[in-house]
Amino acid sequence: MTQPNLHPQPSATWAADATARSNGKGRFGREVGYLLSGLPLGTAAFVLLVTGFALGAGTLILLFGVFVLGGTLSVARFFARVEAAQIAHATGRALPPPADGPRRGGWGLLADAQGWRDLVHAIVAFPVRVATFALTLVWLCAGLGGTTYGLWSWSIPRDEYDGWIDLAFGWSGTGADILGNTTAGLFFLLTSVPVIHGLALTQSGLGRVLLRGGRL
Template sequence: MTTTMEFPMTPTSATQPAVGARVPGRFRREVGYLLSGLPLGTAAFVLLVTGFSLGVSTLVIALGVPVLGGTLAMARYFARVESAQIEYVTGRALPPLPERTPRGGWAMLADAQGWRDLLHAVVMFPVRVTTFSLSVSWMAGAAGGLTYGLWSWSLPRDENDGLADLAFGWSGRGPDIAFMMVLGAFFLATCVPVIRGLVAAQTGLGRVLLRDGGRL
């Protein structure tokens, strides 16, 4: 009579995805978050600042109360969108908000979370412009630098031969292409950590503005 010993099966590379396999998907989510931030932030900033200005200027005729109330409701909507994006890109949900009791009249303006959401839209607008610009510039620098030799012929040439000539006095197309490719390789090598840092900064600030910092 023979006995067989069964050993627990360990996950292999065929059944367990490598950590590196998750990087492209995460990177795509992070890039999508940064790129979508500019149109979303622009819409939120324009609508909410316009609504706030109109509401404040018409408070004397009582029309400003519903205008400001609607502006705060709109601010809460944009905040919910941002909260969903933060959870999607980081995998960490924001602390839940207490249920909001419907109110009318002047009581609408006592919505502390709505004012916080309005502040978030205003403060985050320049942040989103900055993160959008840096992320696009970094990715364009990587793609443009590495493919510079394919399209550099179309650039007009004057008294200098490109950035290599301007920076180091290296004239000629060869040094110019080599310099740009090295620059593109630098942007490519640092693209993931730079994008990740921009996402961390934007989502971190968003968490502080959308929720009480002490509750994070």
């Protein structure tokens, strides 16, 4: 009886290592792009879908609203496909396919469970996207601006206080101002990778839960 080969072939091991390296390479840049693009896409989705839902619900008694709501769910599905593609690109892990396909015709449009999940995601994810966009921008700007503060601090108008370090600790003088801002910039710069990664996991995790019910 032939014993099964419990040890992976060198080629298979190399392929798995190469896949892991490709997923890790450039991950920070992909996550930054995912977080910064989330706000304009989320704003467009939120405005279009909330408007469509309100118009469709308000005209549902006239039957015209059935088609408006159906079109709104189709738009929600489009934005959900964009989000799924972004999650796969940023995290290296694709979302599973939707559990059901879109319904067609009349009231069947309103029975599209996946479309309703996509609509809920666009609405619930909007404030999360606003927060992750703002925090990403703060960490990047504070990190880059703080570490290079000594090069451009001369252009800042001065008053009776020498920046936040003077207000917080009473340390006056240009040297203390530059030291304080450079130290703060280094903090943001050194913590940017785990913070950005955590924000990307939060935003993509919300998509996995709402778009696919948490299915891996």
